[in-house]
Amino acid sequence: MATIILTAAGTAVGGPIGGAVGAIVGQAIDQRLFREKGRDGPRLTDLAVQTSSYGTPIPQLFGTMRVAGTVIWSTDLIEHAAQDGGGKGRSGGTRYSSSASFAVLLSARAIRSVGRIWADGRLLRGAAGDLKVPVRMRLYLGDEDQAVDPLIASAIGLDRAPACRGQAYAVFEDLGLGDFGNRIPSLTFEVTADADDVDCAEVVRAMSGQRATGESGTRLAGYSGYGESVRGPLAALLQVGGAWLREGADGLTVRAGAGASVAIADVGAGRGGRGVRAVAAADTAPRAVTLQHHDPARDYQVGLQRVRRAGSGARELAIELPAAVDAGTAKGLAAAALARIDAERERRTVALDWRALGLVPGDRVTIIGEPGLWRVVEMAVEHMVVTVELVRVRRAPVAVPATSGAVLAASDAIVGATVLEVVEMLPADGTILTAPRLTVAAAGRGPGWRQAALQISLDGGVTWEARGTTAGPAVLGRVVGIAGGPGSATLVDRRTVIEVDLLHDAMLLAEADAAALDADANLAMVGAEIIQFGSAERIGPRRWRLRDLWRGRLGTEWAIDSGGVGQRFVLLDAATSTRIDLPSGVIGREVRVMASGVGDGDTPAIASIVVDGASVAPPTPVHLTVRRAADGSRQASWVRRSRAGWVWGEGIDTPLAEERETYAVAFEGSGAGEALTTETGIVIPTGATAVSVRQAGTTARSRPVRLAL
Template sequence: MATMVLTAVGRALGGPIGGAIGALVGNAFDHAVLFRPKGREGRRLAELQVQTSTYGTQVPKIFGTMRVAGTVIWATDLKETRKKESAGKGRGRVTTYSYSASFAVALSARPIRAIRRIWADGNLLRGAAGDFKTELSAFRVHHGGEGQAADPLISSAVGAGQAPAHRGIAYVLFEDLALADYGNRIPSLTFEVEADAGPVPMEQVAREASGGLLGGSGLGLVAGYAAGGPDVREALMPMIEARGLALAGGEAGLRLVAAAEAADGEIGAGGLLARVNGRGVDPQQRSGGAADGVPVALSLRHYDAARDYQTGVQRVVRAGAGRQEQGIDLPEAMSADAARALAAARLHAAWSGRARMELRCGWEALAQEPGEIVTVAGVPGLWRIEEREWEAMAVRLSLRRVPGAGGAMPPGASGGAIVRQVDAPHGATSLMLADLPPLREGVASAPLIVAAASGGAGWRSAALFVMGASGEAVPAGRSAGRAVMGVTDAALAPGSVTLVDRRAVLDVTLLAEDIALSPADEAMLGQGRNLCLVGRELIQFESAVRTGTRQWRLTGLRRGLRGTEWACGAHEAGEPFLPVEEERLADPLGFAGQSVEPGAALRVAALGLGDVEPVEAVMTVAGEALIPPAPVHLTARAESGGVALRWVRRSRAGWRWSSGSDVPLAEEAERYAVRLMDGARLVRAAETAVPAWTYDTAAIAADGSAGAALTVEVAQIGTHATGRAARIAITV
């Protein structure tokens, strides 16, 4: 009777699961028979693999919230954009190419509610707020409803009326996604799909995955599950195996039942038969499997939502004999604690399930359904009925021991660490221009103008443009990495440029809370670490201490570096603060193939993903890289009735100590301008080709300056500009 019922159910289901049920021998209901794996190939967590475009690839049904890769279902050829740009003065023009792509990715074979974060090559492409970190023309989500229309871009490409709507399939479409950040190729994408508003009952998963042919109730919830594979068995087997679910049958059809902690019924002593057809039989036969047949360790692989849905593994070990280990691949989102508890429960169930029992019962045992949990008179523990068969005028029941009610695994499982990108909107761009003296060895032939751009925690980069006098915008490439920048809280007091300034304190407020400054020792400072532009003075700092969320105090200052000692006394509160890190600075003029002369106005604009309109920075170019630094060690000595002046030349071609030898000249010729000033009145101007000049008695007499107190200014005359002057007071 029971066999006939099961065969009918099997025919009703059809397909792989129906064939398995229809072929059951002995009416076995346990999932180890019904859902026996094919061959020895284990299941794999495939939802985080790269998206594919293989013909016939099965799209999983997503429940709850999961991270999936999806399947490419449509794509255009890469779109190439060609641009000719100057490589700099005297270097000709360079042709550059950029690429974008438009494509659609199928994500779920059931409707979804929303797409949250998207990762490209493991890096965040779209934040939870819906902001993209890379440029694209459009992004559309098709939620998988039965009434959804074809995507307009696909329709325009293949023709109106020819484009499939992919009804019942949830997919997304990227339109002109910029590929520069990914090596000019389509990156591997994974998506955080929100298919349901919250956790989903497991019986709903079973019902939808089986087309309504499997039921159940009270099985618990799943936060996220990917029901995939070529058939129903593959879709549901991971969930059934991990939860220890069993299959039960009845007039209403097949249903999944949870591992019970209490019995559904009891088989009393009166229900057992000692004789069948006048022949004595053993009403109860018990057997037990070997201990080493149970895995000594069990590992459960799952998706950990706390780790951006990366794969997590929880492993539990039992004491006693045995060598084999077993693993379960569960395409479900759960915490590390929940995964560890599941693994422990399955290992406990395997240990308990070694005990088996066969009973010979009377006709009343036909009321016992396979899958039920019962107690047996005189036998401890809970037992599940696996088979029920009418045999020789008696009912034979095959039972397996199941774990009883017990304590849960203690919490505290670790899912492991993860390096997570900051998920914050791109935000507005802050732009700063700086006119710098030479930073490297060598002679500059043009002003060194750099652009630094930055923003909040989610800011990445911005496109730069050099603005012409009539308002035209010339593309100048992209900004470099996110720069550290801020403003000074108070005016930096004047300080020594020959000694480490340990009296002055520099308080600054940085642009964002997540930006930090670091201290540096003498060796690091010697390599150029912690070089900063404060106003127009270059300094270095030894110590950096956070004093607020964005506030820092800098001490141990090296002042007036790279010939900027002239700016030590010209500070004010609120002036720009910019650490000079070459990898975070861009050269907009060089990229645009333009040059600028000292004294000219320069206007640069930046436009990032989070900017409603371009942000601009304007400066008057001084050409600091072209200006010779002021001479040093200027001395005056009375000599033959006059005053002899001596000094030491410095060079803009290098800043390191050269062991007593002269520094490189870096100019076409060595020349100095000497000026004698009486207050604001020019007394005498002279020029010399050596680092010395004498104010002799004849000149003193001609100037009528005997006994006067004068100021001497000495400046080097460079190829492109006259440098700033060194000064000394003399009495003639």
């Protein structure tokens, strides 16, 4: 600024010569005020740590960068209580969790969008904009007319809530903290502030209040500029880009590499001689330059490129550049910086007469009769002799082959909408239930799905009761083909082949031998029938072919061959199933189950089921036979089964597992109706055309076994 003021004043007093003298004096003042000092720009580690301290500099973001924000507002921790239905090896109860709402300031400059978001290094939001955990997020881009966030306004009052106009920030509402040690996680954001890469000069222009013009030729994918002053980040940026600033009467100009120049003659002036040249020792220049940067190929984590030169010297220069550049560009910048510093060991001092007063630091010059391009770095005026200090101008940096090294990027799997399956079945482990139980299996249409919040309704959806969360993602799909059959519950079915399409290609099935099947491996529900499969062959990205079937498991032999194409397929794995215990009074009524996952938005998955008591009813009796007694009457007999276990003990009757042994026997065609008996046999009345038997359990009756006479 002194240059501009004193140039104008000198011109008014002394004409062109006075203006030139004023410019020289002003430049000396400006150089004194703005001389180079210790770097106060950002360090790369600053970009990975989220802060909430007063006085923390807010960066101006350019291009696309990954940055940590500053928490500018938050609520206290909010405690939530939910009923947990329990699971394998654990009892149910009340589960407590915490959540918080908060706002994070991202940029002191308006932005265009936010891509991925990491929480403690794990993806909270994917590149497609899909959130990986249940949370409501609102983004404010930094418009000059953006409104106050309604949540902040409701918490602290509309008159006190800042709109942060001109600054970009994000608000997270009710983020669950259970996965983050009940604290607000450290968030980092992939922020896009400009549509394309930015030239270093664009950053200088924006951070200097639009005072700079020109181009540097060095483009960056992203840059984060902040520090104790504007000078710090600009100095770091110009250092690696090989650019410099020229301050003249028309303001600041960014210059780099070759360009327009002024020809001067080194003939000496006044007492100044000609041909004054000094070359510093080779070991005064660094032997190697190490450049640290944010590498987009490494999810913007810190990358490092190192270049060395031949010759003497042991000093190394480490440059921390808070910019996003690929490995090749970073290595090119490091190589150019090393070459430039080595070349600038040579300095040239030229003494010129008063006609050189128009030169200013930052001008390019050529020396008549000598090769090379030079840059003015210092000027001094004494007794009308202008002494100019020059350094050589090197070419602009170019990208060179380099590698980013091994990359361990966070998985960005699509979550997808929740798919919910609810079944009522007898426990596979032989547990004797006294009240009905639902088994819930859920998964997402994308491999990134993890869990969903569960609610049930016993009154047709009028009211809902929270029941914790689902277990991990189950293996779900649909039947797309059935061939062979019919099946049998007493033999291994080697004729029937079932083909299923799973929800996505990350879901897998496995084979099992007879010993594993006997230990309840590969238990699955196809339609209403529970099967086990020994062979699982993948025949497409999502399609599997199942063979060697054990049919009608857990008392579902009544459903053999009742299913078809389009029926559900649910792998009944205890680790991925959630149990919901119900009161006995719901038997015969509809129960609705709702699962709300991250990818469901306002349309959670809802499944309805009529509870028929299948989880508490004894299995259907077997071996129903009719024989003629000695007196000529017909007698029916059967063998009971038990829900206490599925293994036939040699020489031991199956346990009853009910309060008493009772059977309901119905006769068709005789008018006898139904009879109750405590024996496993009964006399068939004359005229009966069919008989069916159901075992009466403590809470519900079994399905009937029927025999036509």
